[in-house]
Amino acid sequence: MKKIQTPRGTRDFLPEEMIKREFVINKIKQVFEKYGFDPLQTPAFESWSLLSAKQGGGEEIKEDIYYFKDKAGRELGLRFDLTVPLARVIANNPQLTKPFRRYAIGRVWRYDRPQKGRYREFWQADVDSVGSKEMISDAEFIAIDVDVFRSLGFKNFVVRINNRKVIEGLLEICNIDKNKYDIFRILDKLEKIGLEEVKKELNKLGVDSKKIIDFISIRGKPDKTIEKAKKILKDSKIGTEGLNELEEVIKYCKMYDIIDYVEIDFSIARGLNYYTGIVYETTIKGFEGIGSVCSGGRYDKLVEIAGGERIPGVGLSFGIERIVDIMKEKNIFDSIKTKTKVFIVSVNNSVRKDCIKLAQELRKNGINAQIDIMGRNIRKQLEYVDSLGIPYAIIVGPEEVKKNKYKLKDMKKGTEQELSQQNILNKLK
Amino acid sequence: MKKIQTPRGTRDFLPEEMIKREFVINKIKQVFEKYGFDPLQTPAFESWSLLSAKQGGGEEIKEDIYYFKDKAGRELGLRFDLTVPLARVIANNPQLTKPFRRYAIGRVWRYDRPQKGRYREFWQADVDSVGSKEMISDAEFIAIDVDVFRSLGFKNFVVRINNRKVIEGLLEICNIDKNKYDIFRILDKLEKIGLEEVKKELNKLGVDSKKIIDFISIRGKPDKTIEKAKKILKDSKIGTEGLNELEEVIKYCKMYDIIDYVEIDFSIARGLNYYTGIVYETTIKGFEGIGSVCSGGRYDKLVEIAGGERIPGVGLSFGIERIVDIMKEKNIFDSIKTKTKVFIVSVNNSVRKDCIKLAQELRKNGINAQIDIMGRNIRKQLEYVDSLGIPYAIIVGPEEVKKNKYKLKDMKKGTEQELSQQNILNKLK
Numbered sequence: 101m102k103k104i105q106t107p108r109g110t111r112d113f114l115p116e117e118m119i120k121r122e123f124v125i126n127k128i129k130q131v132f133e134k135y136g137f138d139p140l141q142t143p144a145f146e147s148w149s150l151l152s153a154k155q156g157g158g159e160e161i162k163e164d165i166y167y168f169k170d171k172a173g174r175e176l177g178l179r180f181d182l183t184v185p186l187a188r189v190i191a192n193n194p195q196l197t198k199p200f201r202r203y204a205i206g207r208v209w210r211y212d213r214p215q216k217g218r219y220r221e222f223w224q225a226d227v228d229s230v231g232s233k234e235m236i237s238d239a240e241f242i243a244i245d246v247d248v249f250r251s252l253g254f255k256n257f258v259v260r261i262n263n264r265k266v267i268e269g270l271l272e273i274c275n276i277d278k279n280k281y282d283i284f285r286i287l288d289k290l291e292k293i294g295l296e297e298v299k300k301e302l303n304k305l306g307v308d309s310k311k312i313i314d315f316i317s318i319r320g321k322p323d324k325t326i327e328k329a330k331k332i333l334k335d336s337k338i339g340t341e342g343l344n345e346l347e348e349v350i351k352y353c354k355m356y357d358i359i360d361y362v363e364i365d366f367s368i369a370r371g372l373n374y375y376t377g378i379v380y381e382t383t384i385k386g387f388e389g390i391g392s393v394c395s396g397g398r399y400d401k402l403v404e405i406a407g408g409e410r411i412p413g414v415g416l417s418f419g420i421e422r423i424v425d426i427m428k429e430k431n432i433f434d435s436i437k438t439k440t441k442v443f444i445v446s447v448n449n450s451v452r453k454d455c456i457k458l459a460q461e462l463r464k465n466g467i468n469a470q471i472d473i474m475g476r477n478i479r480k481q482l483e484y485v486d487s488l489g490i491p492y493a494i495i496v497g498p499e500e501v502k503k504n505k506y507k508l509k510d511m512k513k514g515t516e517q518e519l520s521q522q523n524i525l526n527k528l529k
Numbered sequence: 530m531k532k533i534q535t536p537r538g539t540r541d542f543l544p545e546e547m548i549k550r551e552f553v554i555n556k557i558k559q560v561f562e563k564y565g566f567d568p569l570q571t572p573a574f575e576s577w578s579l580l581s582a583k584q585g586g587g588e589e590i591k592e593d594i595y596y597f598k599d600k601a602g603r604e605l606g607l608r609f610d611l612t613v614p615l616a617r618v619i620a621n622n623p624q625l626t627k628p629f630r631r632y633a634i635g636r637v638w639r640y641d642r643p644q645k646g647r648y649r650e651f652w653q654a655d656v657d658s659v660g661s662k663e664m665i666s667d668a669e670f671i672a673i674d675v676d677v678f679r680s681l682g683f684k685n686f687v688v689r690i691n692n693r694k695v696i697e698g699l700l701e702i703c704n705i706d707k708n709k710y711d712i713f714r715i716l717d718k719l720e721k722i723g724l725e726e727v728k729k730e731l732n733k734l735g736v737d738s739k740k741i742i743d744f745i746s747i748r749g750k751p752d753k754t755i756e757k758a759k760k761i762l763k764d765s766k767i768g769t770e771g772l773n774e775l776e777e778v779i780k781y782c783k784m785y786d787i788i789d790y791v792e793i794d795f796s797i798a799r800g801l802n803y804y805t806g807i808v809y810e811t812t813i814k815g816f817e818g819i820g821s822v823c824s825g826g827r828y829d830k831l832v833e834i835a836g837g838e839r840i841p842g843v844g845l846s847f848g849i850e851r852i853v854d855i856m857k858e859k860n861i862f863d864s865i866k867t868k869t870k871v872f873i874v875s876v877n878n879s880v881r882k883d884c885i886k887l888a889q890e891l892r893k894n895g896i897n898a899q900i901d902i903m904g905r906n907i908r909k910q911l912e913y914v915d916s917l918g919i920p921y922a923i924i925v926g927p928e929e930v931k932k933n934k935y936k937l938k939d940m941k942k943g944t945e946q947e948l949s950q951q952n953i954l955n956k957l958k
Contacts, residue, residue, distance in 0.1 A: 103620050103836035104579045106572055107605055112618050115567035115631060122568060134892040136869040136899030138544035139551060143535055143650050144573060144607075144636055150533045168597030171640055176536055178573075189541050191532050197916045199902060202544060207573055211600055221572050229902065236881065237902040247892075355882045356889065407532035440565040452665065453784045460785065463563040463676075470565030473628060473658065473666040487626045 109212070109220025116437045121223075123433065124252065124423055125205055128225045131248045132203040135240065137227050140202035142185035148175035153405040156184045158373035160285065164210040178209040182226040183374065183402065183415055190230050191408025198231030198411075205420075217390055217422055228415030230403070235345055238378045238398055239352030241416045245382055245394050246358040248418065253432050256385035257393075260319070260365035263346050263378050264397070266329065267369060269339015270315050273332070276307050283307075287316060287369035291391055316367035322350045325364040342377075349378055374399040378414070387426045394418045437489040441468045442528055445481045447497030454501045458494065461521065467528045485511060494524060538641070538649025545866045550652075552862065553681065553852055554634055557654045560677045561632040564669065566656050569631035571614035577604035582834040585613045587802035589714065593639040607638040611655040612803065612831065612844055619659050620837025627660030627840075634849075646819055646851055657844030659832070664774055667807045667827055668781030670845045674811055674823050675787040677847065682861050685814035686822075688787075689748070689794035692775050692807050693826070695758065696798060698768015699744050702761070703737050710734050716745060716798035720820055745796035751779045754793040771806075778807055803828040807843070816855045823847045866918040870897045871957055874910045876926030883930045887923065890950065896957045914940060923953060 106112055113121060145168075152162050157180055166178040179185055182204045190200060205225040212218055227244060229237055242259055249257050267287065271278045286301050295313065302309035315332060318325050326343055333339030346364065353359045370379045377398030384393055396416035403411045427433055442462060446455045455471045462469040470490070472481050478495075485493050495507040508517050508524050519527065535541055542550060574597075581591050586609055595607040608614055611633045619629065634654040641647055656673060658666055671688055678686050696716070700707045715730045724742065731738035744761060747754050755772055762768030775793065782788045799808045808826030813819070825845035832840045856862055871891060875884045884900045891898040899919070901910050907924075914922050924936040937946050937953050948956065 104576050104617055105621065106617075107574055107576060107599070107603065108601070110572035110574070112572070112621070113568075113570040114618075114622070114625075115569055118568040118570060121570075133868050133897050134895070136867075136872075136897055138867050138869070139542075139547040140544055141542040141547055141550075143539035143541070144638075145536055145539070145650075147533050147536060166597065166599065168595065170536070170595065172537075174536060188533055188535075189543075192534065192541070193543065196543075197913060201899070209573075221574075232902045234902055234904050236900075236904075240900075240902060243889075352881075352885070355885045438565075438567050439562050440567070443565075452781075456781070456784045460672075466563070468562050468565055470630070471665075471669075473661045473663055473669060475663050475665075484626060 107220075109214040111219065111221075119436050119439065120428070120433050121420065121424055124420060124427065125223075125225065127251050128248050128418055129203070129205065131244060131251055132225075132227045134247075135227075135244050137201045137203045137229075140186070140189065140204050141206065142179070142182070142189060142204070144207065145176045145178050146185055146188065148177050150184060150188055150406055151177040151180065153184075155373060155401060155405045156187075157181065158285070158371070160371065161210070164212055166209050166211055180210050181208055181372070182206065182224055182417070183228065183372075183399070184405070186226075186228055186230070186415075187402040187408070187413075188406035190403045190411060190413075191406035194408070199237070200230045201228075203227040217425060219421060223420035225418040225420060226415060228413055230411060230413040232414070233400070233412040235348040235378070236352050237414050238345075239349050239356060241396060241414055242349070242353055242362065242380060243356040243358055245380070245416055246356075246361045248394070249382070249384075252423065252427065254384060257361065257382055258363050258385065259361050259380050259382045260363050260368055261322075261346065261349065261378065261380045262364065262366055262368035263342035264369070264375050265338050265342025265345065265377060266333065266366060267342075269333040269336035269342055270312065270366075272336040272338060274308050274311050281305050281307065283312075284369045285371065287367060288371040290316070290367050290369075291388075319365040319367070320363060322346070322359070322362065322364050325366070326350070329364075329366060345378060370395065370397055374402045374405075376400045380416075384426050387429070390422050390426060392419070393422045393426065439468050440470050440488065440490045442470075442492040442494060443481070443485045443490045444469060444471045445478055445485070445493050445495045446472050447478060447495065447500075449475065450498060451496050451501055455496050458496060458506070458521065462525065462528065465525050465529055467525070492528065536649075538643040540648065540650070548865050548868065549857070549862050550849065550853055553849060553856065554652075554654065556680050557677050557847055558632070558634065560673060560680055561654075561656045563676075564656075564673050566630045566632045566658075569615070569618065569633050570635065571608070571611070571618060571633065573636065574605045574607050575614055575617065577606050579613060579617055579835060580606040580609065582613075584802055584830060584834045585616075586610065587714070587800070589800065590639070593641055595638050595640055609639050610637055610801070611635065611653055611846065612657065612801075612828070613834070615655075615657055615659070615844075616831040616837070616842075617835035619832045619840060619842075620835035623837070628666070629659040630657075632656040646854060648850060652849035654847040654849060655844060657842055659840060659842040661843070662829070662841040664777040664807070665781050666843050667774075667778050668785060670825060670843055671778070671782055671791065671809060672785040672787055674809070674845055675785075675790045677823070678811070678813075681852065681856065683813060686790065686811055687792050687814065688790050688809050688811045689792050689797055690751075690775065690778065690807065690809045691793065691795050691797035692771035693798070693804050694767050694771025694774065694806060695762065695795060696771075698762040698765035698771055699741065699795075701765040701768060703740050705736050710736065712736075712741075713798040714800060716796060717800040719745070719796050719798075720817075748794040748796070749792060751775070751788070751791065751793050754795070755779070758795065774807060799824065799826055803831045803834075805829045809845075813855050816858070819851050819855060821848070822851045822855065868897055869899050869917065869919045871899075871921040871923060872910070872914045872919045873898060873900045874907055874914070874922050874924045875901050876907060876924065876929075878904065879927060880925050880930055884925050887925060887935070887950065891954065891957065894954050894958055896954070921957065
């Protein structure tokens with residue numbers, strides 16, 4: 101019979117890989133909780149009407165949604181992000197205390213062309229705060245962003261910030277109708293296609309590409325860049341408002357003592373339609389090619405698409421795949437293949453009961469332990485221990501049981517010690 | 530605009546609910562790891578050819594699979610359990626060391642009629658060991674089963690065991706062709722439809738229902754029930770083999786010191802097609818109506834359906850929804866609405882920087898802390914703390930900053946203490 105593979109663009113995560121992924125996810129979760137966010141889970145699929153709403157992901161994302169009908173003919177789709185479902189939760193639960201601070205870590209699906217770092221099923225770790233229009237809320241997410249990467253062991257990374265209002269201001273002074281041309285979508289492709297291609301696409305629309313290109317090329321430390329932009333956008337109300345907001349966010353970043361990680365980059369646009377204010381993307385130095393490892397921003401109208409009232413929100417999304425890939429390349433992970441700490445080798449079947457008892461004692465003390473369930477000889481059992489990389493083995497035979505002393509083998513060092521059960525427990529705990 | 534709801538049969542889990550679910554899932558995960566199992570994750574959807582295989586779930590399940598095509602026309606379906614995907618992983622990765630011991634906790638989907646305790650999207654926590662044909666492997670899962678429920682705080686529950694081979698033996702002595710009639714499926718409905726209905730269905734097939742009903746009514750403590758069954762099935766080779774296996778499993782259950790939780794119940798059949806040997810179901814006393822909270826068994830041919838070699842496997846599946854529901858009814862959970870430990874109340878905007886600094890200090894010490902991001906007055910901030918059930922509040926004003934002493938409010942007791950930052954850290958840690 102032919103072997104059946106995983107569907108295209110999806111993957112299995114074997115234990116060795118899962119242990120790495122869990123390390124990353126747990127660190128992120130810890131930071132989210134430290135900042136006072138609580139877990140929320142929503143279904144894997146949602147109504148098509150929610151997912152396909154114009155103010156949600158937008159046309160490009162819509163093309164990528166896995167669409168299906170249930171047996172009653174309801175139109176559904178697999179969620180493409182964790183923010184649109186959050187908007188529905190807020191709309192459906194007006195009783196929720198504001199600010200509503202939640203995180204969600206889970207799978208999302210996009211029918212994208214599979215390539216390095218891009219999958220059709222991937223994991224996002226999202227954190228959002230709904231209810232505050234204050235810039236201190238935006239800054240809090242930049243602090244979370246920085247905290248996550250520091251706690252994962254990164255030192256050289258940069259959070260690049262912009263404000264959609266600034267780009268709106270730019271369009272205003274260029275006399276470009278923002279509803280007519282989707283300039284945001286073109287700008288968002290900058291990292292992917294490069295400045296020259298963006299220029300070409302803008303020229304195709306017949307707009308003043310030079311002015312735009314010059315402006316979005318402004319990047320660097322906040323104070324000077326904002327000052328420069330203020331002069332250019334001085335005649336745009338929305339643009340000036342956007343720059344003032346940026347200034348305020350920067351002020352809070354200084355209070356959070358994270359300003360060294362922050363840069364202004366007026367080319368940041370974010371592909372998803374729902375952003376309305378401050379937006380940010382994070383890249384790891386030396387891994388800019390992989391793209392943003394964490395991005396987000398402010399969306400002040402998102403809840404409306406699910407039938408709720410207008411309510412401001414801010415959030416961040418971490419890309420688990422990209423972070424894991426970079427950490428692998430940087431060799432940050434310990435190479436661990438199993439969470440089992442010790443394997444109990446039974447010399448023969450007469451001591452099975454003793455092995456079980458010892459294993460249960462280890463487990464009661466929180467030590468992850470395995471016994472032989474294959475009826476294998478000692479050599480084969482030790483080969484298994486080696487193959488899995490279990491750090492310790494305990495040898496149990498009739499002699500050992502009589503003496504109540506067991507050989508504890510350190511598999512890495514190759515050393516052996518004869519110890520009482522209590523001493524083994526103490527050593528392994 | 531009309532509010533968009535969750536798709537029928539699916540639910541959101543708000544933080545208060547999620548905290549309960551995570552408590553249960555973490556306990557289960559801990560037990561799995563203590564027994565030396567490692568995490569594995571597979572895609573949410575699989576090829577239709579895998580999911581619909583006859584030796585997999587079987588006809589009844591097939592009807593309940595969410596089916597869809599991707600944009601290239603590939604036939605896919607949302608997974609209905611975590612065992613069939615495991616079979617595919619084993620088939621695709623012959624290099625994996627055996628026994629391959631993995632756990633998987635995640636969503637599965639079945640287009641079932643939604644009712645109390647039954648959803649279209651639900652969570653399973655599965656643990657499986659692939660590669661051993663020994664009964665010590667079957668017994669290990671019963672030990673895990675017992676360990677999970679004890680660690681969740683349950684005392685009165687029973688693991689009811691049977692062996693599919695015993696039922697095959699019964700069919701043999703009743704001269705019923707097991708390939709002609711799906712007797713397993715009828716027996717599996719016993720809890721749902723009752724003995725009388727099962728009898729009717731059997732009579733419809735024209736088989737000797739009395740002999741079957743008498744036999745499957747045998748239940749109770751292992752020794753006597755097995756002895757009784759041995760006499761009835763003495764002329765069936767497969768039936769006797771099944772009873773001998775049961776005896777061996779019971780022997781190991783005694784070694785594991787869990788025999789008090791174990792009963793024989795010859796009516797247990799399990800609905801899924803893939804089981805071939807020992808099967809078990811667990812019910813909580815007083816909650817038998819909810820059905821099995823954990824079930825599983827041995828499947829010796831499952832890997833074949835994914836194109837792999839025949840390889841024996843055993844596994845268990847915990848139903849998260851049912852366990853959570855029962856624990857709620859039994860009032861086992863603490864009523865916690867948030868993981869935030871402390872909220873920093875700012876007396877006015879002049880101390881925002883000090884609040885941020887204090888919050889960062891708390892977070893550095895592993896204490897989950899929130900600050901005001903709404904620009905609210907003191908009263909409103911304290912209302913928020915109350916509404917979320919955050920256990921502590923720290924009051925920070927210009928006076929407090931000057932003295933470097935802050936009021937720590939215990940929200941439950943209503944008491945206040947003036948403490949230095951260091952003393953607050955020590956107290957909350």
